[in-house]
Amino acid sequence: MKYTIKILSHDKELQAQKDDVLADKILEAGIDLSLYCNKRGLCGKCFVEIVEGDLPPLDERESFLLNLRKFEKNFRLACLYKIQSDLALQIPEKSLLKETFVLKSGIPTPITLNPAVKKYYLALKKPELRSPSSLLESLESKLQHQGHFLPLNLLKELPAILEQNHFQVTAVIYDDQEIMALEPGNTLNKNFGLAIDIGTTTVVVELLDLTTGKSLAAQTAMNKQIKYGSDVVSRISASTLEPKNLEGLRHSIRNTLNQMIQKLLREAHASSDHVYEAVVAGNTAMNHFFLGLPVKTLSVAPFSPVFTSLLAQSASDLGLEIHQHGKVYIVPNIKSFVGGDISAGMIALNLDSQKGNFLFIDLGTNGEIVLKKGDEFVATSTAAGPAFEGMNLSCGMLALPGAIYKAQKKNKLAITTINHRPALGVCGTGLIDLLAIFLEEGKISPKGTITVKSKRIPIARTIALTQKDVREMQLAIAAIKSGIKLILKEHGLKVNDLDGIFLAGAFGNYLNILNSMKIGLLPGIDRRKVIFIGNSSLAGARAILLSQAARKKIETLVKKIRHFPLAANPLFQEYFIQALEFKNYSV
Numbered sequence: 314m315k316y317t318i319k320i321l322s323h324d325k326e327l328q329a330q331k332d333d334v335l336a337d338k339i340l341e342a343g344i345d346l347s348l349y350c351n352k353r354g355l356c357g358k359c360f361v362e363i364v365e366g367d368l369p370p371l372d373e374r375e376s377f378l379l380n381l382r383k384f385e386k387n388f389r390l391a392c393l394y395k396i397q398s399d400l401a402l403q404i405p406e407k408s409l410l411k412e413t414f415v416l417k418s419g420i421p422t423p424i425t426l427n428p429a430v431k432k433y434y435l436a437l438k439k440p441e442l443r444s445p446s447s448l449l450e451s452l453e454s455k456l457q458h459q460g461h462f463l464p465l466n467l468l469k470e471l472p473a474i475l476e477q478n479h480f481q482v483t484a485v486i487y488d489d490q491e492i493m494a495l496e497p498g499n500t501l502n503k504n505f506g507l508a509i510d511i512g513t514t515t516v517v518v519e520l521l522d523l524t525t526g527k528s529l530a531a532q533t534a535m536n537k538q539i540k541y542g543s544d545v546v547s548r549i550s551a552s553t554l555e556p557k558n559l560e561g562l563r564h565s566i567r568n569t570l571n572q573m574i575q576k577l578l579r580e581a582h583a584s585s586d587h588v589y590e591a592v593v594a595g596n597t598a599m600n601h602f603f604l605g606l607p608v609k610t611l612s613v614a615p616f617s618p619v620f621t622s623l624l625a626q627s628a629s630d631l632g633l634e635i636h637q638h639g640k641v642y643i644v645p646n647i648k649s650f651v652g653g654d655i656s657a658g659m660i661a662l663n664l665d666s667q668k669g670n671f672l673f674i675d676l677g678t679n680g681e682i683v684l685k686k687g688d689e690f691v692a693t694s695t696a697a698g699p700a701f702e703g704m705n706l707s708c709g710m711l712a713l714p715g716a717i718y719k720a721q722k723k724n725k726l727a728i729t730t731i732n733h734r735p736a737l738g739v740c741g742t743g744l745i746d747l748l749a750i751f752l753e754e755g756k757i758s759p760k761g762t763i764t765v766k767s768k769r770i771p772i773a774r775t776i777a778l779t780q781k782d783v784r785e786m787q788l789a790i791a792a793i794k795s796g797i798k799l800i801l802k803e804h805g806l807k808v809n810d811l812d813g814i815f816l817a818g819a820f821g822n823y824l825n826i827l828n829s830m831k832i833g834l835l836p837g838i839d840r841r842k843v844i845f846i847g848n849s850s851l852a853g854a855r856a857i858l859l860s861q862a863a864r865k866k867i868e869t870l871v872k873k874i875r876h877f878p879l880a881a882n883p884l885f886q887e888y889f890i891q892a893l894e895f896k897n898y899s900v
Contacts, residue, residue, distance in 0.1 A: 314330070314331045315328050315329070315330060316328070316329050316330075316331070316396055316397075316398060316399050316400065317329075317399045317400075318335075318338055318396070318399070318400045318402070319400065319401040319402070320339065320342060320344065320402060320403075320404060321364060321401055321402065321403050322402075322403045322404045322405075323342070323344055323404065325342050325344070327341065327342050329396045330396070331396065331397065332395045332396065332397075333395070333396045334352070334391075334392065334393075334394065334395060334396075335361070335389075335391040335392075335394040335395075335396055335400075335402075336348060336352055336359055336391040336392040336394070338396070339361075339391055339404070344404065344409070345409055345410035345425070346359050346391060346404065346408060346409065346410070347359055347408055347409060347410050347411070348392060349427070349431065350392075350431070350433065350457075351489070352392040353392070353456075353457035353458065354374050354375065354378075354390055354392055354393045354457065355374075355433045355455075355456065355457060356378075356431070356433060357378035357379075357381060357382045357390065358407075358408060359390055359391040359392050359408050360378075360379070360382060360384050360388045360389065360390055360391070360405065360408055361388065361389060361390075361391045361394075361402045361403065361404050361405070361408060362384075362385070362387060362388050362402060362403040362404075362405065363387050363388070363389055363400065363401075363402055364387075364401040364402055364403060365399070365400065365401035366398045366399055366400035366401060366402075367396075367397045367398040367400070368387060368389070369389070369394070369395075369397070371389075372393070374393075374455075375389065375390050375393060377436050378390065381434060381499075391408075410425050410426070411425070411426045411525070411526060412424065412425055412426070413426055413525075413526030413527075413859060415661055415852045415853070415855045415856040415859070416661040416662065416846060416847075416849065416852040416856075420662070420844060420846070422661055422662065422663050422852070422856070424856050424859060424860040424862070424863055425860060425862065426525075426526045426859055426860065427859070427860050427861050427862060428504075428506065428523040428590075428858065428859050428860070428861070429487055429488045429590060429625075429640075429642075429858075429861055429864070430485065430486070430487055430493070430504060430506060430523055430589040430590050430640075431485075431486050431489075431504075431523075432483050432484065432485055432486070432500065432501050432504050432524075433456065433483065433484045433486065434481075434482075434483050434499045434500075434501055435452070435455045435456070435481070435482055435483070435484055436455075436480065436481050437451050437452060437455055437475065437480040437481070437482070438451060438480065439480055448471050448472060448475060449463065449468070449471065452471075452484070452492070452495075456484060456486070458489070461486070461490060461491060461492045462490060462491040462492070463491075463492045464492075464638055467492065467494070467495065467638070470495075471495065474495050474497065475495075477497070478497040478498060481498060481499075482495045482496060482497060482498070483495070483496045483497075483498065483499055483500040483501060485504075485589060487589070487590070487625075487640060488625075488861075493589060493636065493638045493639070493640075494589075494636065494638060500587070501524070502524065503583070503584075503587040504522065504523040504524050504587065504589065505520060505521065505522060505523060505529070505581075505583055505587050505588045505589070506520075506521050506523050506588065506589060506590045506591065506592070506858045506859075507519065507520060507521070507574065507577075507588060507590070507591040507592070507635070507858070508521060508591075508592055508594075508851055508854035508855040508858050509570065509591055509592065509593045509594065509595075509851075509854060510594050510595070510654065510657075510848060510850040510851040510854060511536065511566060511593060511594070511595035511599040511600075511603060511654075512536060512595070512596075512599070512654070512677060512678070512850070513536060513538075513543075513544060513545055513548075513596065513598075513599065513677065513678035513679060513699065514535070514536055514539070514543070514677070514678055514699050514702045514704055514711070515533055515534065515535060515536060515702070515711065516533070516534050516535070516536050516566070516569055516570065516573065517531065517532070517533050517848060517851050518531065518532050518570065518573045518574060518577060519531040519532075519577075519851060519855065520574075520577040520578070520581055520583070520588070521855065521858060521859065523589075523590075523858070523859065526859050528855075529577075529580075529581040529583070530577045530580040530581045531577070532573040532576050532577055534569055534572070534573055535569075535711070536565075536566065536569065536599075537565040537566070537568070537569050538562050538565045538566055538602065539704075540565070541558060541561065541562055541565075543678075543698075543699045543704050543705055544678050544679075544696065544698055544699060545596065545598045545599075545650065545678065545679050545696070546696060548562060548598065548602065549598060549608045549611055549612050550612070552602075552607075552608055553608065553609050553612050559602070559605065559607065559608070560605065562602040563602055563603065563604075563605040566599070566602060566603050567603070567631070567632045567633070570633060571632070571633065571634045574588070574633075574634060574635070575634070585634055585635050585636065586636055586637075587636070588635040588636055588639060589635065589636050589638075589639050589640065590625075590635075590639060590640045590641070590642065590858065591628065591633060591635060591639070591640075591641045591642070591858075592641075592642045592644065592854045592855075592857045592858040593641060593642070593643050593644065593653070593854065594644040594653045594654045594656075594657035594850045594851070594853055594854040594857075595644075595652060595653055595654055595850075596650060596651075596652035596653070596654050596655075596677075596679050596681075596694075597611065597618050597646045597649065597650050597651070597652035597653075598611060598650070598652070598679075599652070599654075600618075600643055600646060600652055600653055601618065601619060603631070603643075604626070604631070604643070606619045606620070607619065611649075611650070614880075614881075615649070615878075616649040616650060616878075617649070618646055618649070620646070621645055621646050621647075621648075621871065622645040622646075622868055622871065623643050623645075625640040625641060625642045626640065626641045626642075626643070627639075627640070627641070628640060628641050642857065642858075642864070644656055644657045644853065644854060644857060644867065645867060645868060645871045646871070647692050647871050647874050647876065648692065648874070648876035649694065649876055649878065650679055650681075650694040651681050651683075651692040651693065651694050651874075651876065652679075652681075653850075654675065654677075654681075654850035654853075655673075655675060655681045655683060655692065655850075656853070656867050656870070656871050656874075657849065657850045657851075657852070657853025657854050657856075657857065657867070658673060658675060658817050658846075658849030658850055658852070658853050659673065659683065659853070659867070659870065660853040660856050660857060660863050660866060660867045660870075661846070661849045661850075661852035661853040661855075661856055662815055662846060662849060664683070664685055664690075664815075665685075665690075665866075665870060667685065667812075667813075668812075669685075669687075669812030669813070670684075670685060670686050670687065670806060670810055670811050670812050671684075671685045671811065671812055671813050671814070671815060672684055672685075672797065672800075672801075672811060672813075672814045672815070673685070673814075673815045673817070674793065674797070674814060674815070674816055674817065675817045675818055675849070675850075676697070676701050676741075676793065676816065676817070676818035677697070677701065677702070677818050678697060678698060678699045678701075678702065678704075679694055679696065679697065680694065680695045680696070680697035680701075680789075680792055680793050680796065681693070681694045681695075682694070682695070682793075682796050682797060682800055683874070684800050684801070684804060684806075684877075686804055686806060689804075689875070690870075690873055690874040690875065691800060691804060691874070691875050691876075691877045692874050692875070692876055692877065693796055693799075693800055693876070693877040693878065693879050694796075694879075695792040695793060695795070695796040695879055696792060697789045697792045697793055698785065698788060698789050698792070700741075700744070700785040700786050700788070700789040701741040701789055701818065702740075702741055703716065703738065703739060703740040703741055703744070705785050706739070706744070706781075706782045706785055706786075707777075707779050707781065707782055708738055708739050708772065708776050708777060708778060708779070708782060709738055709739055709740070709744070709782070710737060710738030710739065710740055711740060712731060712740040712741070712742075713731060713740075714730075714731050714732040714734045715730055715731065715732070715734040715735060715736060715737035715738070716730060716731045716737065716738055716739065716740040716743065717729070717730050717736050717738070717739040717740065717743035717747075717772065717773065717776070718730065718731055718740050718742045718743045718823050719742065719743060719746060719823060719825075720743055720746035720747050720750060720772075721746070721750075722750045722753070722754070726750065726772070728743070728772065728773060736772075736773040736774070736776055737776075738776060739772065739776065739778075741824075742823040742824050742825070744782075744786055745786075745824065745825065745828050745829055745832065745834065746825055746828050747770075747772065747778060748783070748786060748828075748832050748895065749825070749827075749828035749829075749831040749832050750828075751770055751778070752831065752832060752895050753831070756770050757770075757783060757895070759894050759895050759896055760893075760894060760895075761783050761784060761787045761893065761894075761895060762780070762783075763778075763779075763780050763783060768780050787893055787895070788893075790832060790833060790834045790892070790895075791889055791892035791893045792889070792892075793834060794833050794834065794892040794898070795879070795885065795888040795889040795891075795892040796879055797836060798836075798888055798892070798898070799879060799882055799884060799885060799888055800877055802884075803877065803882070807899070808836045808837065808838050808899045809838070809899075811838065811842065812842065813842045813843070813844055814835065814836075814838065814842060814843050814844070815844050815846050815849075816835075816843060816844065816845050816846065817846050817847065817848070817849040817850070818848075824845065826840045826843050827840065830897050831895075831897055832895045832896075833892065833894070833895055833896050833897060833898055836898055836899050837897050837898065837899040838899070853867075
């Protein structure tokens, strides 16, 4: 028998058979109904208002959730509703899937909120003499799923937790497989996670609400591993030459993260007991140092990492101060030195869905380049060093208040600092502007020589550009330039064949495209094709924290990406030497 279903809120009408599940028909109509608990009647997120038609009696679970969500008596869970008559219904806004933007600059990328950590508020029945089910059986019966893993220490606490809280608890479930915690009463509004970007120079941590997808607070700090070297190669050397340094590197990043987490929690007035997962994106070496894994195989050809993908790790084992049963998910590496920061960026960009040919370039200490040619993906890395982040330079500094981030030549040199503070140094974007200006003025030759007699070019009071500073920038730019030229040449593409260049890194939207082209950092291309995307590593970690679909997607995608080792290419040395000259180029 056929019935007509009118969805008044969406002005849709559809046909259904007797006993069809209403949620399935709503999905078939192209409406993004929230099915957070996978249609088990646990979460109460798919309530609809029955305006006309059959109104079946509420079962115990539905009645409990109806009161919890404060809906009227004519609301029913769409996932439990079996169609028995013609219907007219309304779907409230709160029953629809929520989208959140994980990449907020360049091309805002939306994801559908569906985290690995979920919470369900449960009212369990006390065991009865006629049917004395085990406490775990009662719990799993309410969860509508058998075989959850329950840590032994939590199993020991189960009787006391249930008895002390009148058998009303909130279950914290990880990946629909593990009961991470049982909390007294209703803690549905306290479900937090961390997105972490471990860069060679800087670390960024963001605290997110896993229920709403909202960012609650963010912190940036120096990576204290810098005492072992400013670049990846130096730190790998330090850890292989002196084994105790590996533990020192691990302690440094762990302590940095824990200090940042405590600051975030104070700012958000939240407890570490309600932070259940951290998603970490970092380059291959940073991932290894964070986990305390040996990096010897990364120090010699073929530069092979210990792992590509891992299951979620125990936060306690890693010394991360979140919930005692919290998880840490490491975003998968790609190959060699192309790590999880780049795969995270690809997810943030939704790069596999972009139509055409693209370059994705991360201008960090370990400069990475991904070429998307049609449906093919190729990745490489090149040791750019920390100059783009203002490090290893006499006048350089991170992009902090007082850093010169912009320079222009009017009647005289005009500089702009972050927060308009007195100039303390120059960050990456400012250095690129200054190089372009001084190159045009003839104070620096195309070969990189400072031509003024003093061999120092004044910028502001106590701040000047030295010959060593210019050489550092020259090497960093040549590393990126030669990588771009080689990867395009080897795959039969010219710059004009590109539909776009996505630019990630600390530069944000402040990089002057024209000046970048003048000095040869970027190839000569239509300026509108260069798209700044900011910290795509953090954005990708955010996406993977908030969306299980994003997590599954990256695990599949990394297997398809081919590695293109620059050092093994016979043309690399030749291209690198040519790239040392400051000049505009196209290939």
